Amino acid sequence: MGADLVTALIGAVIAGAAGLLLGKLNAFKKKKGRSPLWLGALLFAVVLIGLLYFEERPDETGQTDGGGKPVAGTTISAPYVRAEGEMLVHYINVGQGASQLLVGPTGKTMLIDAGNNDKEEMIVAYLQRAGIKKIDILVGTHPDADHIGGLDAVIDHFDIGQFYMPKVQSNTKTYEDVLLAAKKKGIKVDSAKADVNLKWDSGATARIVAPIGDYSDTNEMSAVIRVAYGETSFLLTGDAESKSETDLVASGTNLKADVLLIGHHGSNSSTSDPFLERVGPKYAVIQSGKNNYGHPTPEILAKLAGKNITVLRNDTSGNIVFVSNGKSLDIKLDPWEYIKGKAK
Ligand SMILES: [Zn+2]
Incomplete structure:
Protein backbone atom coordinates (compact mmCIF):
# COMPACT_ATOMS: atom_id res chain seq x y z
CA MET A 1 0.00 0.00 0.00
CA ARG A 57 4.04 12.75 9.56
CA PRO A 58 7.52 12.03 8.21
CA ASP A 59 8.52 13.46 4.84
CA GLU A 60 7.06 11.66 1.90
CA THR A 61 9.34 10.74 -0.91
CA GLY A 62 6.44 9.27 -2.87
CA GLN A 63 8.63 6.94 -4.83
CA THR A 64 6.09 6.08 -7.45
CA ASP A 65 5.97 6.64 -11.15
CA GLY A 66 2.43 7.94 -10.98
CA GLY A 67 1.06 4.48 -11.63
CA GLY A 68 1.95 3.32 -8.13
CA LYS A 69 5.00 1.27 -9.17
CA PRO A 70 8.11 1.98 -7.13
CA VAL A 71 10.90 3.73 -8.98
CA ALA A 72 14.47 2.51 -8.59
CA GLY A 73 16.29 4.99 -6.41
CA THR A 74 17.82 5.33 -2.98
CA THR A 75 16.37 7.94 -0.65
CA ILE A 76 19.05 10.09 0.95
CA SER A 77 18.62 12.32 3.97
CA ALA A 78 21.68 14.52 3.40
CA PRO A 79 23.03 16.01 0.18
CA TYR A 80 24.91 13.36 -1.80
CA VAL A 81 28.64 13.97 -1.64
CA ARG A 82 30.23 13.54 -5.05
CA ALA A 83 33.17 11.15 -5.17
CA GLU A 84 36.10 12.11 -7.41
CA GLY A 85 35.31 11.14 -10.98
CA GLU A 86 31.54 11.19 -10.51
CA MET A 87 29.19 13.49 -12.38
CA LEU A 88 25.94 14.55 -10.72
CA VAL A 89 22.82 15.77 -12.46
CA HIS A 90 20.28 17.24 -10.04
CA TYR A 91 16.72 17.73 -11.23
CA ILE A 92 15.73 20.20 -8.54
CA ASN A 93 12.12 20.12 -7.38
CA VAL A 94 10.89 23.63 -8.16
CA GLY A 95 7.23 22.66 -8.51
CA GLN A 96 5.79 23.69 -11.89
CA GLY A 97 8.99 24.90 -13.51
CA ALA A 98 12.45 23.62 -14.27
CA SER A 99 15.97 23.66 -12.86
CA GLN A 100 18.93 21.33 -13.26
CA LEU A 101 22.27 21.48 -11.50
CA LEU A 102 25.19 19.57 -13.01
CA VAL A 103 28.47 18.91 -11.24
CA GLY A 104 31.05 17.48 -13.63
CA PRO A 105 33.59 14.72 -12.96
CA THR A 106 36.27 17.28 -12.05
CA GLY A 107 33.83 19.44 -10.06
CA LYS A 108 32.85 22.12 -12.57
CA THR A 109 29.27 23.28 -12.18
CA MET A 110 26.45 24.16 -14.55
CA LEU A 111 22.99 25.43 -13.64
CA ILE A 112 20.28 25.25 -16.28
CA ASP A 113 17.22 27.34 -15.30
CA ALA A 114 16.23 28.25 -11.75
CA GLY A 115 12.46 27.81 -11.42
CA ASN A 116 9.88 30.52 -10.89
CA ASN A 117 10.33 33.85 -9.05
CA ASP A 118 8.81 32.45 -5.85
CA LYS A 119 11.41 29.66 -5.82
CA GLU A 120 14.50 31.90 -5.86
CA GLU A 121 15.14 31.69 -2.11
CA MET A 122 14.78 27.92 -2.29
CA ILE A 123 17.15 27.59 -5.27
CA VAL A 124 19.81 29.66 -3.53
CA ALA A 125 19.41 27.50 -0.39
CA TYR A 126 19.60 24.29 -2.45
CA LEU A 127 22.81 25.38 -4.16
CA GLN A 128 24.36 26.45 -0.84
CA ARG A 129 23.38 23.13 0.71
CA ALA A 130 25.03 21.34 -2.23
CA GLY A 131 28.24 23.23 -1.42
CA ILE A 132 28.20 25.31 -4.61
CA LYS A 133 30.35 28.45 -4.57
CA LYS A 134 30.57 29.18 -8.28
CA ILE A 135 28.37 28.40 -11.24
CA ASP A 136 30.83 27.88 -14.09
CA ILE A 137 28.10 27.87 -16.71
CA LEU A 138 24.66 29.36 -16.16
CA VAL A 139 21.93 28.80 -18.75
CA GLY A 140 18.49 30.33 -19.09
CA THR A 141 16.84 28.03 -21.62
CA HIS A 142 14.22 30.63 -22.67
CA PRO A 143 12.63 33.70 -21.08
CA ASP A 144 9.57 32.04 -19.49
CA ALA A 145 9.23 32.82 -15.76
CA ASP A 146 9.01 29.17 -14.69
CA HIS A 147 12.58 28.75 -15.99
CA ILE A 148 14.38 32.05 -15.47
CA GLY A 149 12.46 33.40 -12.45
CA GLY A 150 15.18 32.47 -9.95
CA LEU A 151 18.17 33.37 -12.14
CA ASP A 152 18.57 36.92 -10.80
CA ALA A 153 18.92 35.61 -7.23
CA VAL A 154 21.45 33.01 -8.39
CA ILE A 155 23.46 35.73 -10.15
CA ASP A 156 23.30 37.89 -6.99
CA HIS A 157 24.48 35.10 -4.66
CA PHE A 158 27.12 33.14 -6.62
CA ASP A 159 30.16 33.71 -8.77
CA ILE A 160 29.16 33.15 -12.37
CA GLY A 161 31.50 32.01 -15.15
CA GLN A 162 29.66 32.16 -18.45
CA PHE A 163 25.99 32.94 -18.91
CA TYR A 164 23.99 31.68 -21.90
CA MET A 165 20.49 32.52 -23.08
CA PRO A 166 18.92 32.20 -26.54
CA LYS A 167 18.44 35.36 -28.57
CA VAL A 168 14.76 35.96 -27.84
CA GLN A 169 13.10 39.25 -27.15
CA SER A 170 10.99 39.48 -24.04
CA ASN A 171 9.76 42.51 -22.15
CA THR A 172 8.61 40.82 -18.97
CA LYS A 173 9.74 42.16 -15.60
CA THR A 174 11.22 38.74 -14.81
CA TYR A 175 13.41 38.84 -17.93
CA GLU A 176 14.48 42.42 -17.24
CA ASP A 177 15.40 41.48 -13.65
CA VAL A 178 17.70 38.76 -14.96
CA LEU A 179 19.40 41.07 -17.46
CA LEU A 180 19.77 43.75 -14.80
CA ALA A 181 21.31 41.31 -12.28
CA ALA A 182 23.81 40.18 -14.93
CA LYS A 183 24.62 43.76 -15.92
CA LYS A 184 25.20 44.79 -12.29
CA LYS A 185 27.82 42.07 -11.94
CA GLY A 186 29.39 42.80 -15.33
CA ILE A 187 28.36 39.40 -16.73
CA LYS A 188 27.74 39.31 -20.46
CA VAL A 189 25.08 37.11 -21.97
CA ASP A 190 26.34 34.68 -24.61
CA SER A 191 23.97 33.42 -27.25
CA ALA A 192 22.65 29.90 -26.67
CA LYS A 193 22.25 28.30 -30.08
CA ALA A 194 22.90 25.03 -31.89
CA ASP A 195 26.48 23.74 -32.28
CA VAL A 196 28.04 25.63 -29.38
CA ASN A 197 30.47 23.39 -27.49
CA LEU A 198 30.54 24.61 -23.91
CA LYS A 199 33.92 24.97 -22.22
CA TRP A 200 32.85 23.25 -19.06
CA ASP A 201 34.36 20.20 -17.36
CA SER A 202 37.44 18.56 -18.90
CA GLY A 203 36.04 15.10 -18.06
CA ALA A 204 32.74 15.54 -19.87
CA THR A 205 31.36 17.09 -23.05
CA ALA A 206 28.54 19.62 -23.06
CA ARG A 207 27.06 20.85 -26.30
CA ILE A 208 24.17 23.14 -27.09
CA VAL A 209 22.22 21.39 -29.88
CA ALA A 210 19.21 23.73 -30.18
CA PRO A 211 17.71 26.15 -31.08
CA ILE A 212 18.65 25.38 -34.67
CA GLY A 213 16.34 27.93 -36.31
CA ASP A 214 14.62 31.18 -35.46
CA TYR A 215 11.22 30.30 -34.10
CA SER A 216 8.43 32.73 -33.28
CA ASP A 217 7.38 30.57 -30.33
CA THR A 218 9.47 31.24 -27.21
CA ASN A 219 9.32 27.59 -26.11
CA GLU A 220 10.75 26.46 -29.45
CA MET A 221 13.71 28.80 -28.89
CA SER A 222 14.69 26.76 -25.80
CA ALA A 223 18.34 25.91 -25.45
CA VAL A 224 18.71 22.12 -25.60
CA ILE A 225 21.93 20.75 -24.14
CA ARG A 226 23.50 17.31 -24.45
CA VAL A 227 25.98 16.33 -21.75
CA ALA A 228 28.03 13.15 -22.02
CA TYR A 229 30.42 11.57 -19.57
CA GLY A 230 32.07 8.29 -20.58
CA GLU A 231 29.33 5.98 -21.69
CA THR A 232 26.55 7.95 -20.01
CA SER A 233 24.60 10.86 -21.46
CA PHE A 234 21.86 13.37 -20.64
CA LEU A 235 19.64 15.55 -22.80
CA LEU A 236 18.25 18.70 -21.17
CA THR A 237 15.46 20.17 -23.21
CA GLY A 238 13.88 23.26 -21.64
CA ASP A 239 10.45 23.71 -23.16
CA ALA A 240 11.46 22.77 -26.73
CA GLU A 241 8.46 21.52 -28.67
CA SER A 242 7.89 19.39 -31.76
CA LYS A 243 9.16 22.00 -34.28
CA SER A 244 12.53 22.18 -32.63
CA GLU A 245 12.49 18.41 -32.12
CA THR A 246 11.80 17.84 -35.83
CA ASP A 247 14.70 20.12 -36.81
CA LEU A 248 16.95 18.33 -34.31
CA VAL A 249 16.11 14.94 -35.79
CA ALA A 250 16.63 16.26 -39.35
CA SER A 251 19.98 17.85 -38.43
CA GLY A 252 21.54 14.47 -37.73
CA THR A 253 23.17 15.78 -34.55
CA ASN A 254 23.85 13.26 -31.79
CA LEU A 255 20.79 13.21 -29.52
CA LYS A 256 21.41 9.84 -27.85
CA ALA A 257 20.85 10.07 -24.12
CA ASP A 258 20.34 7.63 -21.26
CA VAL A 259 18.32 10.25 -19.43
CA LEU A 260 15.91 12.56 -21.25
CA LEU A 261 14.40 15.57 -19.54
CA ILE A 262 10.92 15.42 -21.01
CA GLY A 263 10.24 18.67 -22.90
CA HIS A 264 7.81 21.28 -21.61
CA HIS A 265 6.93 19.48 -18.34
CA GLY A 266 5.30 16.56 -20.16
CA SER A 267 3.04 18.55 -22.48
CA ASN A 268 1.66 16.85 -25.62
CA SER A 269 3.39 19.52 -27.73
CA SER A 270 6.78 17.91 -26.99
CA THR A 271 8.29 14.41 -27.03
CA SER A 272 7.29 13.62 -30.62
CA ASP A 273 7.80 9.99 -31.69
CA PRO A 274 10.79 10.44 -34.06
CA PHE A 275 12.57 12.58 -31.46
CA LEU A 276 11.99 10.07 -28.65
CA GLU A 277 13.16 7.30 -30.99
CA ARG A 278 16.42 9.14 -31.73
CA VAL A 279 17.17 9.96 -28.10
CA GLY A 280 16.41 6.39 -27.03
CA PRO A 281 16.43 7.04 -23.28
CA LYS A 282 16.31 4.47 -20.47
CA TYR A 283 15.05 7.13 -18.09
CA ALA A 284 12.71 10.08 -18.49
CA VAL A 285 12.59 12.88 -15.95
CA ILE A 286 9.52 15.11 -15.72
CA GLN A 287 9.82 18.44 -13.93
CA SER A 288 6.31 19.48 -13.05
CA GLY A 289 4.26 20.48 -10.04
CA LYS A 290 0.72 21.63 -9.33
CA ASN A 291 -0.55 23.07 -12.61
CA ASN A 292 -3.68 23.74 -14.65
CA TYR A 293 -2.20 22.52 -17.93
CA GLY A 294 -2.55 18.82 -17.18
CA HIS A 295 1.25 18.33 -17.19
CA PRO A 296 2.39 15.65 -17.54
CA THR A 297 -0.35 14.41 -19.85
CA PRO A 298 -1.64 10.81 -19.78
CA GLU A 299 -0.65 10.54 -23.48
CA ILE A 300 3.03 11.30 -22.76
CA LEU A 301 3.06 8.97 -19.74
CA ALA A 302 1.48 6.19 -21.84
CA LYS A 303 4.01 6.78 -24.62
CA LEU A 304 6.93 6.44 -22.18
CA ALA A 305 5.40 3.38 -20.50
CA GLY A 306 4.87 1.80 -23.92
CA LYS A 307 8.61 2.06 -24.58
CA ASN A 308 9.52 0.73 -21.12
CA ILE A 309 11.20 3.99 -20.20
CA THR A 310 11.48 4.48 -16.44
CA VAL A 311 9.82 7.74 -15.45
CA LEU A 312 10.96 9.90 -12.54
CA ARG A 313 8.92 12.93 -11.54
CA ASN A 314 9.67 15.80 -9.20
CA ASP A 315 6.01 16.00 -8.19
CA THR A 316 6.07 12.47 -6.80
CA SER A 317 9.75 11.93 -5.93
CA GLY A 318 10.99 15.38 -4.89
CA ASN A 319 14.57 16.23 -5.86
CA ILE A 320 16.07 13.65 -8.21
CA VAL A 321 19.85 13.23 -8.48
CA PHE A 322 21.53 11.02 -11.08
CA VAL A 323 25.06 9.88 -10.25
CA SER A 324 27.24 8.84 -13.18
CA ASN A 325 30.65 7.18 -12.84
CA GLY A 326 31.08 7.34 -16.60
CA LYS A 327 29.90 3.76 -17.01
CA SER A 328 26.66 3.37 -15.11
CA LEU A 329 23.98 5.44 -13.42
CA ASP A 330 22.70 5.50 -9.88
CA ILE A 331 19.63 7.45 -8.72
CA LYS A 332 19.26 9.28 -5.41
CA LEU A 333 15.92 10.70 -4.30
CA ASP A 334 16.36 13.61 -1.94
CA PRO A 335 13.26 14.59 0.06
CA TRP A 336 14.78 17.94 1.13
CA GLU A 337 12.23 20.74 0.90
CA TYR A 338 12.44 24.43 1.59
CA ILE A 339 9.30 26.05 2.89
CA LYS A 340 8.91 29.66 3.98
CA GLY A 341 12.47 30.44 4.86
CA LYS A 342 13.48 27.10 6.29
CA ALA A 343 14.37 23.62 5.18
CA LYS A 344 11.97 20.87 6.20
ZN1 LIG B 1 8.23 25.75 -18.72
Whole structure:
Protein backbone atom coordinates (compact mmCIF):
# COMPACT_ATOMS: atom_id res chain seq x y z
CA MET A 1 0.00 0.00 0.00
CA GLY A 2 1.39 3.39 -0.89
CA ALA A 3 2.11 5.93 1.83
CA ASP A 4 -0.27 8.37 0.14
CA LEU A 5 -3.07 5.83 0.37
CA VAL A 6 -2.38 5.20 4.09
CA THR A 7 -2.43 8.94 4.70
CA ALA A 8 -5.68 9.31 2.77
CA LEU A 9 -7.26 6.44 4.71
CA ILE A 10 -6.20 7.82 8.10
CA GLY A 11 -7.41 11.25 7.02
CA ALA A 12 -10.76 9.78 5.98
CA VAL A 13 -11.15 7.89 9.30
CA ILE A 14 -10.39 11.01 11.33
CA ALA A 15 -12.66 13.17 9.20
CA GLY A 16 -15.39 10.51 9.46
CA ALA A 17 -15.07 10.31 13.26
CA ALA A 18 -15.12 14.09 13.56
CA GLY A 19 -18.17 14.27 11.28
CA LEU A 20 -19.98 11.59 13.32
CA LEU A 21 -19.27 13.42 16.58
CA LEU A 22 -20.34 16.72 15.09
CA GLY A 23 -23.61 15.07 14.02
CA LYS A 24 -24.15 13.75 17.58
CA LEU A 25 -23.34 17.18 18.97
CA ASN A 26 -25.98 18.81 16.77
CA ALA A 27 -28.52 16.12 17.64
CA PHE A 28 -27.95 16.79 21.36
CA LYS A 29 -28.28 20.52 20.73
CA LYS A 30 -31.65 20.00 19.03
CA LYS A 31 -32.95 17.70 21.78
CA LYS A 32 -31.68 19.38 24.92
CA GLY A 33 -30.77 22.87 23.82
CA ARG A 34 -27.08 22.33 24.62
CA SER A 35 -24.57 19.59 24.06
CA PRO A 36 -22.76 17.68 26.83
CA LEU A 37 -19.21 18.74 27.59
CA TRP A 38 -17.75 15.24 27.06
CA LEU A 39 -18.94 15.18 23.45
CA GLY A 40 -17.34 18.51 22.70
CA ALA A 41 -14.12 17.38 24.37
CA LEU A 42 -14.11 14.13 22.36
CA LEU A 43 -14.59 16.06 19.10
CA PHE A 44 -11.73 18.35 20.08
CA ALA A 45 -9.50 15.33 20.84
CA VAL A 46 -10.23 13.67 17.50
CA VAL A 47 -9.44 16.84 15.56
CA LEU A 48 -6.27 17.36 17.65
CA ILE A 49 -5.07 13.79 16.96
CA GLY A 50 -5.73 14.38 13.27
CA LEU A 51 -3.76 17.62 13.26
CA LEU A 52 -0.86 16.06 15.19
CA TYR A 53 -0.71 13.10 12.82
CA PHE A 54 -0.45 15.30 9.75
CA GLU A 55 2.00 17.66 11.44
CA GLU A 56 4.32 14.87 12.67
CA ARG A 57 4.04 12.75 9.56
CA PRO A 58 7.52 12.03 8.21
CA ASP A 59 8.52 13.46 4.84
CA GLU A 60 7.06 11.66 1.90
CA THR A 61 9.34 10.74 -0.91
CA GLY A 62 6.44 9.27 -2.87
CA GLN A 63 8.63 6.94 -4.83
CA THR A 64 6.09 6.08 -7.45
CA ASP A 65 5.97 6.64 -11.15
CA GLY A 66 2.43 7.94 -10.98
CA GLY A 67 1.06 4.48 -11.63
CA GLY A 68 1.95 3.32 -8.13
CA LYS A 69 5.00 1.27 -9.17
CA PRO A 70 8.11 1.98 -7.13
CA VAL A 71 10.90 3.73 -8.98
CA ALA A 72 14.47 2.51 -8.59
CA GLY A 73 16.29 4.99 -6.41
CA THR A 74 17.82 5.33 -2.98
CA THR A 75 16.37 7.94 -0.65
CA ILE A 76 19.05 10.09 0.95
CA SER A 77 18.62 12.32 3.97
CA ALA A 78 21.68 14.52 3.40
CA PRO A 79 23.03 16.01 0.18
CA TYR A 80 24.91 13.36 -1.80
CA VAL A 81 28.64 13.97 -1.64
CA ARG A 82 30.23 13.54 -5.05
CA ALA A 83 33.17 11.15 -5.17
CA GLU A 84 36.10 12.11 -7.41
CA GLY A 85 35.31 11.14 -10.98
CA GLU A 86 31.54 11.19 -10.51
CA MET A 87 29.19 13.49 -12.38
CA LEU A 88 25.94 14.55 -10.72
CA VAL A 89 22.82 15.77 -12.46
CA HIS A 90 20.28 17.24 -10.04
CA TYR A 91 16.72 17.73 -11.23
CA ILE A 92 15.73 20.20 -8.54
CA ASN A 93 12.12 20.12 -7.38
CA VAL A 94 10.89 23.63 -8.16
CA GLY A 95 7.23 22.66 -8.51
CA GLN A 96 5.79 23.69 -11.89
CA GLY A 97 8.99 24.90 -13.51
CA ALA A 98 12.45 23.62 -14.27
CA SER A 99 15.97 23.66 -12.86
CA GLN A 100 18.93 21.33 -13.26
CA LEU A 101 22.27 21.48 -11.50
CA LEU A 102 25.19 19.57 -13.01
CA VAL A 103 28.47 18.91 -11.24
CA GLY A 104 31.05 17.48 -13.63
CA PRO A 105 33.59 14.72 -12.96
CA THR A 106 36.27 17.28 -12.05
CA GLY A 107 33.83 19.44 -10.06
CA LYS A 108 32.85 22.12 -12.57
CA THR A 109 29.27 23.28 -12.18
CA MET A 110 26.45 24.16 -14.55
CA LEU A 111 22.99 25.43 -13.64
CA ILE A 112 20.28 25.25 -16.28
CA ASP A 113 17.22 27.34 -15.30
CA ALA A 114 16.23 28.25 -11.75
CA GLY A 115 12.46 27.81 -11.42
CA ASN A 116 9.88 30.52 -10.89
CA ASN A 117 10.33 33.85 -9.05
CA ASP A 118 8.81 32.45 -5.85
CA LYS A 119 11.41 29.66 -5.82
CA GLU A 120 14.50 31.90 -5.86
CA GLU A 121 15.14 31.69 -2.11
CA MET A 122 14.78 27.92 -2.29
CA ILE A 123 17.15 27.59 -5.27
CA VAL A 124 19.81 29.66 -3.53
CA ALA A 125 19.41 27.50 -0.39
CA TYR A 126 19.60 24.29 -2.45
CA LEU A 127 22.81 25.38 -4.16
CA GLN A 128 24.36 26.45 -0.84
CA ARG A 129 23.38 23.13 0.71
CA ALA A 130 25.03 21.34 -2.23
CA GLY A 131 28.24 23.23 -1.42
CA ILE A 132 28.20 25.31 -4.61
CA LYS A 133 30.35 28.45 -4.57
CA LYS A 134 30.57 29.18 -8.28
CA ILE A 135 28.37 28.40 -11.24
CA ASP A 136 30.83 27.88 -14.09
CA ILE A 137 28.10 27.87 -16.71
CA LEU A 138 24.66 29.36 -16.16
CA VAL A 139 21.93 28.80 -18.75
CA GLY A 140 18.49 30.33 -19.09
CA THR A 141 16.84 28.03 -21.62
CA HIS A 142 14.22 30.63 -22.67
CA PRO A 143 12.63 33.70 -21.08
CA ASP A 144 9.57 32.04 -19.49
CA ALA A 145 9.23 32.82 -15.76
CA ASP A 146 9.01 29.17 -14.69
CA HIS A 147 12.58 28.75 -15.99
CA ILE A 148 14.38 32.05 -15.47
CA GLY A 149 12.46 33.40 -12.45
CA GLY A 150 15.18 32.47 -9.95
CA LEU A 151 18.17 33.37 -12.14
CA ASP A 152 18.57 36.92 -10.80
CA ALA A 153 18.92 35.61 -7.23
CA VAL A 154 21.45 33.01 -8.39
CA ILE A 155 23.46 35.73 -10.15
CA ASP A 156 23.30 37.89 -6.99
CA HIS A 157 24.48 35.10 -4.66
CA PHE A 158 27.12 33.14 -6.62
CA ASP A 159 30.16 33.71 -8.77
CA ILE A 160 29.16 33.15 -12.37
CA GLY A 161 31.50 32.01 -15.15
CA GLN A 162 29.66 32.16 -18.45
CA PHE A 163 25.99 32.94 -18.91
CA TYR A 164 23.99 31.68 -21.90
CA MET A 165 20.49 32.52 -23.08
CA PRO A 166 18.92 32.20 -26.54
CA LYS A 167 18.44 35.36 -28.57
CA VAL A 168 14.76 35.96 -27.84
CA GLN A 169 13.10 39.25 -27.15
CA SER A 170 10.99 39.48 -24.04
CA ASN A 171 9.76 42.51 -22.15
CA THR A 172 8.61 40.82 -18.97
CA LYS A 173 9.74 42.16 -15.60
CA THR A 174 11.22 38.74 -14.81
CA TYR A 175 13.41 38.84 -17.93
CA GLU A 176 14.48 42.42 -17.24
CA ASP A 177 15.40 41.48 -13.65
CA VAL A 178 17.70 38.76 -14.96
CA LEU A 179 19.40 41.07 -17.46
CA LEU A 180 19.77 43.75 -14.80
CA ALA A 181 21.31 41.31 -12.28
CA ALA A 182 23.81 40.18 -14.93
CA LYS A 183 24.62 43.76 -15.92
CA LYS A 184 25.20 44.79 -12.29
CA LYS A 185 27.82 42.07 -11.94
CA GLY A 186 29.39 42.80 -15.33
CA ILE A 187 28.36 39.40 -16.73
CA LYS A 188 27.74 39.31 -20.46
CA VAL A 189 25.08 37.11 -21.97
CA ASP A 190 26.34 34.68 -24.61
CA SER A 191 23.97 33.42 -27.25
CA ALA A 192 22.65 29.90 -26.67
CA LYS A 193 22.25 28.30 -30.08
CA ALA A 194 22.90 25.03 -31.89
CA ASP A 195 26.48 23.74 -32.28
CA VAL A 196 28.04 25.63 -29.38
CA ASN A 197 30.47 23.39 -27.49
CA LEU A 198 30.54 24.61 -23.91
CA LYS A 199 33.92 24.97 -22.22
CA TRP A 200 32.85 23.25 -19.06
CA ASP A 201 34.36 20.20 -17.36
CA SER A 202 37.44 18.56 -18.90
CA GLY A 203 36.04 15.10 -18.06
CA ALA A 204 32.74 15.54 -19.87
CA THR A 205 31.36 17.09 -23.05
CA ALA A 206 28.54 19.62 -23.06
CA ARG A 207 27.06 20.85 -26.30
CA ILE A 208 24.17 23.14 -27.09
CA VAL A 209 22.22 21.39 -29.88
CA ALA A 210 19.21 23.73 -30.18
CA PRO A 211 17.71 26.15 -31.08
CA ILE A 212 18.65 25.38 -34.67
CA GLY A 213 16.34 27.93 -36.31
CA ASP A 214 14.62 31.18 -35.46
CA TYR A 215 11.22 30.30 -34.10
CA SER A 216 8.43 32.73 -33.28
CA ASP A 217 7.38 30.57 -30.33
CA THR A 218 9.47 31.24 -27.21
CA ASN A 219 9.32 27.59 -26.11
CA GLU A 220 10.75 26.46 -29.45
CA MET A 221 13.71 28.80 -28.89
CA SER A 222 14.69 26.76 -25.80
CA ALA A 223 18.34 25.91 -25.45
CA VAL A 224 18.71 22.12 -25.60
CA ILE A 225 21.93 20.75 -24.14
CA ARG A 226 23.50 17.31 -24.45
CA VAL A 227 25.98 16.33 -21.75
CA ALA A 228 28.03 13.15 -22.02
CA TYR A 229 30.42 11.57 -19.57
CA GLY A 230 32.07 8.29 -20.58
CA GLU A 231 29.33 5.98 -21.69
CA THR A 232 26.55 7.95 -20.01
CA SER A 233 24.60 10.86 -21.46
CA PHE A 234 21.86 13.37 -20.64
CA LEU A 235 19.64 15.55 -22.80
CA LEU A 236 18.25 18.70 -21.17
CA THR A 237 15.46 20.17 -23.21
CA GLY A 238 13.88 23.26 -21.64
CA ASP A 239 10.45 23.71 -23.16
CA ALA A 240 11.46 22.77 -26.73
CA GLU A 241 8.46 21.52 -28.67
CA SER A 242 7.89 19.39 -31.76
CA LYS A 243 9.16 22.00 -34.28
CA SER A 244 12.53 22.18 -32.63
CA GLU A 245 12.49 18.41 -32.12
CA THR A 246 11.80 17.84 -35.83
CA ASP A 247 14.70 20.12 -36.81
CA LEU A 248 16.95 18.33 -34.31
CA VAL A 249 16.11 14.94 -35.79
CA ALA A 250 16.63 16.26 -39.35
CA SER A 251 19.98 17.85 -38.43
CA GLY A 252 21.54 14.47 -37.73
CA THR A 253 23.17 15.78 -34.55
CA ASN A 254 23.85 13.26 -31.79
CA LEU A 255 20.79 13.21 -29.52
CA LYS A 256 21.41 9.84 -27.85
CA ALA A 257 20.85 10.07 -24.12
CA ASP A 258 20.34 7.63 -21.26
CA VAL A 259 18.32 10.25 -19.43
CA LEU A 260 15.91 12.56 -21.25
CA LEU A 261 14.40 15.57 -19.54
CA ILE A 262 10.92 15.42 -21.01
CA GLY A 263 10.24 18.67 -22.90
CA HIS A 264 7.81 21.28 -21.61
CA HIS A 265 6.93 19.48 -18.34
CA GLY A 266 5.30 16.56 -20.16
CA SER A 267 3.04 18.55 -22.48
CA ASN A 268 1.66 16.85 -25.62
CA SER A 269 3.39 19.52 -27.73
CA SER A 270 6.78 17.91 -26.99
CA THR A 271 8.29 14.41 -27.03
CA SER A 272 7.29 13.62 -30.62
CA ASP A 273 7.80 9.99 -31.69
CA PRO A 274 10.79 10.44 -34.06
CA PHE A 275 12.57 12.58 -31.46
CA LEU A 276 11.99 10.07 -28.65
CA GLU A 277 13.16 7.30 -30.99
CA ARG A 278 16.42 9.14 -31.73
CA VAL A 279 17.17 9.96 -28.10
CA GLY A 280 16.41 6.39 -27.03
CA PRO A 281 16.43 7.04 -23.28
CA LYS A 282 16.31 4.47 -20.47
CA TYR A 283 15.05 7.13 -18.09
CA ALA A 284 12.71 10.08 -18.49
CA VAL A 285 12.59 12.88 -15.95
CA ILE A 286 9.52 15.11 -15.72
CA GLN A 287 9.82 18.44 -13.93
CA SER A 288 6.31 19.48 -13.05
CA GLY A 289 4.26 20.48 -10.04
CA LYS A 290 0.72 21.63 -9.33
CA ASN A 291 -0.55 23.07 -12.61
CA ASN A 292 -3.68 23.74 -14.65
CA TYR A 293 -2.20 22.52 -17.93
CA GLY A 294 -2.55 18.82 -17.18
CA HIS A 295 1.25 18.33 -17.19
CA PRO A 296 2.39 15.65 -17.54
CA THR A 297 -0.35 14.41 -19.85
CA PRO A 298 -1.64 10.81 -19.78
CA GLU A 299 -0.65 10.54 -23.48
CA ILE A 300 3.03 11.30 -22.76
CA LEU A 301 3.06 8.97 -19.74
CA ALA A 302 1.48 6.19 -21.84
CA LYS A 303 4.01 6.78 -24.62
CA LEU A 304 6.93 6.44 -22.18
CA ALA A 305 5.40 3.38 -20.50
CA GLY A 306 4.87 1.80 -23.92
CA LYS A 307 8.61 2.06 -24.58
CA ASN A 308 9.52 0.73 -21.12
CA ILE A 309 11.20 3.99 -20.20
CA THR A 310 11.48 4.48 -16.44
CA VAL A 311 9.82 7.74 -15.45
CA LEU A 312 10.96 9.90 -12.54
CA ARG A 313 8.92 12.93 -11.54
CA ASN A 314 9.67 15.80 -9.20
CA ASP A 315 6.01 16.00 -8.19
CA THR A 316 6.07 12.47 -6.80
CA SER A 317 9.75 11.93 -5.93
CA GLY A 318 10.99 15.38 -4.89
CA ASN A 319 14.57 16.23 -5.86
CA ILE A 320 16.07 13.65 -8.21
CA VAL A 321 19.85 13.23 -8.48
CA PHE A 322 21.53 11.02 -11.08
CA VAL A 323 25.06 9.88 -10.25
CA SER A 324 27.24 8.84 -13.18
CA ASN A 325 30.65 7.18 -12.84
CA GLY A 326 31.08 7.34 -16.60
CA LYS A 327 29.90 3.76 -17.01
CA SER A 328 26.66 3.37 -15.11
CA LEU A 329 23.98 5.44 -13.42
CA ASP A 330 22.70 5.50 -9.88
CA ILE A 331 19.63 7.45 -8.72
CA LYS A 332 19.26 9.28 -5.41
CA LEU A 333 15.92 10.70 -4.30
CA ASP A 334 16.36 13.61 -1.94
CA PRO A 335 13.26 14.59 0.06
CA TRP A 336 14.78 17.94 1.13
CA GLU A 337 12.23 20.74 0.90
CA TYR A 338 12.44 24.43 1.59
CA ILE A 339 9.30 26.05 2.89
CA LYS A 340 8.91 29.66 3.98
CA GLY A 341 12.47 30.44 4.86
CA LYS A 342 13.48 27.10 6.29
CA ALA A 343 14.37 23.62 5.18
CA LYS A 344 11.97 20.87 6.20
ZN1 LIG B 1 8.23 25.75 -18.72
